[in-house]
Amino acid sequence: MSFGYEQVCRLFYFHSTGSMAFTTASVITITWVVQIKKRNLGHFLIRQRRGIAFLFDLSNEVTKMVFEVSKVPTTPFDGQKPGTSGLRKKVKVFVQPHYLHNFVQSTFNALTPEKVRGATLVVSGDGRYFSKDAVQIIIKMSAANGVRRVWVGQNGLLSTPAVSAVIRERGSKATGAFILTASHNPGGPNEDFGIKYNMENGGPAPEAITDKIFENTKTIKEYLIAEGLPNVDISAIGVTNFTGPEGQFDVEVFDSASDFVKLMKSIFDFELIRKLLSSPKFTFCYDALHGVGGAYANRIFVEELGAQKSSLLNCVPKEDFGGGHPDPNLTYAKELVERMGLGKSNSGVEPPEFGAASDGDADRNMILGKRFFVTPSDSVAIIAANAVNAIPYFSSGLKGVARSMPTSAALDVVAKNLGLKFFEVPTGWKFFGNLMDAGMCSICGEESFGTGSDHIREKDGIWAVLAWLSILAYKNKENLSGDKLVSVEDIVRQHWATYGRHYYTRYDYENVDAGGAKDLMANMVKLMPTLNEINTIVKGARPDVSKVVNADEFEYKDPVDGSVSKNQGIRFFFEDGSRLVFRLSGTGSEGATIRLYIEQYEKDPSKIGRESQEALAPLVEVALKLSKMQEFTGRAAPTVIT
Numbered sequence: 133m134s135f136g137y138e139q140v141c142r143l144f145y146f147h148s149t150g151s152m153a154f155t156t157a158s159v160i161t162i163t164w165v166v167q168i169k170k171r172n173l174g175h176f177l178i179r180q181r182r183g184i185a186f187l188f189d190l191s192n193e194v195t196k197m198v199f200e201v202s203k204v205p206t207t208p209f210d211g212q213k214p215g216t217s218g219l220r221k222k223v224k225v226f227v228q229p230h231y232l233h234n235f236v237q238s239t240f241n242a243l244t245p246e247k248v249r250g251a252t253l254v255v256s257g258d259g260r261y262f263s264k265d266a267v268q269i270i271i272k273m274s275a276a277n278g279v280r281r282v283w284v285g286q287n288g289l290l291s292t293p294a295v296s297a298v299i300r301e302r303g304s305k306a307t308g309a310f311i312l313t314a315s316h317n318p319g320g321p322n323e324d325f326g327i328k329y330n331m332e333n334g335g336p337a338p339e340a341i342t343d344k345i346f347e348n349t350k351t352i353k354e355y356l357i358a359e360g361l362p363n364v365d366i367s368a369i370g371v372t373n374f375t376g377p378e379g380q381f382d383v384e385v386f387d388s389a390s391d392f393v394k395l396m397k398s399i400f401d402f403e404l405i406r407k408l409l410s411s412p413k414f415t416f417c418y419d420a421l422h423g424v425g426g427a428y429a430n431r432i433f434v435e436e437l438g439a440q441k442s443s444l445l446n447c448v449p450k451e452d453f454g455g456g457h458p459d460p461n462l463t464y465a466k467e468l469v470e471r472m473g474l475g476k477s478n479s480g481v482e483p484p485e486f487g488a489a490s491d492g493d494a495d496r497n498m499i500l501g502k503r504f505f506v507t508p509s510d511s512v513a514i515i516a517a518n519a520v521n522a523i524p525y526f527s528s529g530l531k532g533v534a535r536s537m538p539t540s541a542a543l544d545v546v547a548k549n550l551g552l553k554f555f556e557v558p559t560g561w562k563f564f565g566n567l568m569d570a571g572m573c574s575i576c577g578e579e580s581f582g583t584g585s586d587h588i589r590e591k592d593g594i595w596a597v598l599a600w601l602s603i604l605a606y607k608n609k610e611n612l613s614g615d616k617l618v619s620v621e622d623i624v625r626q627h628w629a630t631y632g633r634h635y636y637t638r639y640d641y642e643n644v645d646a647g648g649a650k651d652l653m654a655n656m657v658k659l660m661p662t663l664n665e666i667n668t669i670v671k672g673a674r675p676d677v678s679k680v681v682n683a684d685e686f687e688y689k690d691p692v693d694g695s696v697s698k699n700q701g702i703r704f705f706f707e708d709g710s711r712l713v714f715r716l717s718g719t720g721s722e723g724a725t726i727r728l729y730i731e732q733y734e735k736d737p738s739k740i741g742r743e744s745q746e747a748l749a750p751l752v753e754v755a756l757k758l759s760k761m762q763e764f765t766g767r768a769a770p771t772v773i774t
């Protein structure tokens with residue numbers, strides 16, 4: 133037999149039943165025919181007649197479904213710029229014809245066709261409204277772009293940390309992932325959808341890639357899709373095989389929790405935690421806020437660690453998160469906050485010893501003790517201070533620690549005391565990845581309820597809960613039959629006594645007019661170099677606040693690859709170590725959100741027990757005056773205070 137290379141031909145498959153299927157693609161390269169033979173996909177007899185190749189399948193099974201690829205013309209959409217963590221927009225925007233397609237194709241193009249061809253991609257998310265449709269669209273586009281296989285968590289569910297874990301190690305490694313989530317933003321037909329791409333290290337795409345994606349969205353003219361590919365049943369575990377112009381294409385649906393549970397068991401001492409959870413003195417409560425955390429909670433907390441089923445709240449993932457904000461903070465995690473004795477009403481029931489919540493995609497966490505709130509900035513510092521003793525994964529020491537710029541300096545103090553490498557990066561998890569890949573950082577965190585480690589390249593809500601349970605289990609090891617357990621509050625107060633306390637609060641002004649927000653920031657940039665003027669405003673507002681000694685706009689140079697990220701927030705540093713930070717959110721889907729971060733360090737043990745809003749009131753007043761908040765936004769009060 134002699135075939136010309138890249139010869140025009142048609143392919144026929146004869147089923148054993150006698151029926152016949154054929155590709156309608158008119159161009160099939162002979163290399164592909166040879167590949168089929170090499171891959172041993174059945175017994176093929178190849179004949180050629182007048183430039184047409186015939187493939188006769190002599191095997192008994194025909195399992196391959198054959199698809200063709202279409203090039204669909206399209207035009208760019210405005211505003212497809214990935215923010216702090218992917219592209220987030222209202223569902224109404226995402227469902228427009230070609231909208232999602234344009235973004236996915238722009239991503240493929242940014243990754244380059246060579247990298248996409250033959251790739252293994254993970255596609256899943258927090259299960260929010262529109263996810264199931266999006267999974268099918270991305271499968272069809274992956275097939276058309278020459279991806280070799282797509283891995284999907286059952287029902288399209290995988291938490292963001294689980295995606296990171298799956299990319300890094302699910303038997304073999306994957307090339308990357310599309311994560312379908314808008315995190316803590318609400319879901320449903322009138323709410324938010326989101327998509328982001330993670331790289332082969334399991335972490336969010338760096339700015340070099342997200343910038344390229346955005347550039348591509350501005351010029352895109354066509355996308356590739358296998359429109360005729362039947363929808364894959366993502367509710368059933370199993371593999372479906374297809375064949376296309378680039379060769380074989382498989383979709384594998386797998387259990388959403390197994391890989392992640394295995395990873396957690398390799399990090400923590402589950403036996404020790406189990407002992408704590410089974411102690412009658414210890415009571416526990418976890419709220420998934422109807423996010424994807426629920427898909428892991430039962431397996432880990434109940435099946436593996438023996439917690440009561442009744443200790444799980446809102447653990448059934450829902451497309452609309454039950455109508456709430458899946459945001460684990462004191463404002464939105466209402467049910468948990470009430471249960472922990474931090475709400476307005478007093479039910480008279482004794483709150484649990486420990487409570488935790490995670491967000492829509494289960495990468496954030498909130499840690500609560502009985503009638504006690506742990507700030508995320510304190511949480512990461514306390515985990516870092518106790519990790520080596522309490523968590524087997526860290527027993528040989530920490531490589532370093534890192535926090536995002538607006539996060540309080542509680543971690544800095546721990547790093548200094550323990551002689552650890554320390555890094556301050558811009559907001560967003562993508563900046564931690566390089567440090568971790570380079571072996572420079574083991575534990576990191578953000579003030580926005582994000583905590584994690586180098587076990588993956590995303591923050592990890594369930595990991596944080598297990599870290600705290602490990603610390604509690606370790607501190608109570610010899611104490612489970614004693615009178616009183618060491619509580620969350622005891623651990624935090626002990627930490628403050630050792631390292632000092634960072635009073636901390638964040639004010640969010642959500643969905644303000646984008647123009648007003650920009651002007652407010654521009655006004656402060658102008659103010660920055662004029663320390664005298666700044667201090668006149670400070671003294672005018674609160675004579676009891678110390679003076680501003682420096683003001684700047686945060687800029688980060690990545691110590692690993694040298695890349696520079698500018699305009700990452702405006703900072704005012706005070707003589708007594710206090711700090712104000714202003715930045716615009718990069719995760720909102722409408723208007724602008726201004727975040728104001730306020731921090732004050734107190735070393736004097738007699739002054740560490742104050743209520744934080746009261747302790748910070750003078751600095752808040754100064755911040756509002758300096759920024760002319762009300763003048764620029766028309767807002768007399770923030771939307772959320774954490």
Ligand code: VG1
Binds near residue numbers: 491719
């Ligand atoms: C917010 C937080 C930031 C976090 C990001 C993504 O970003 O401040 O710390 O990394 O959300 O978290 P911004 O730009 O709105 O301040 V998640 O849980 O949405 O992936």
Ligand code: CO
Binds near residue numbers: 292316491494495496
């Ligand atoms: Co999230």
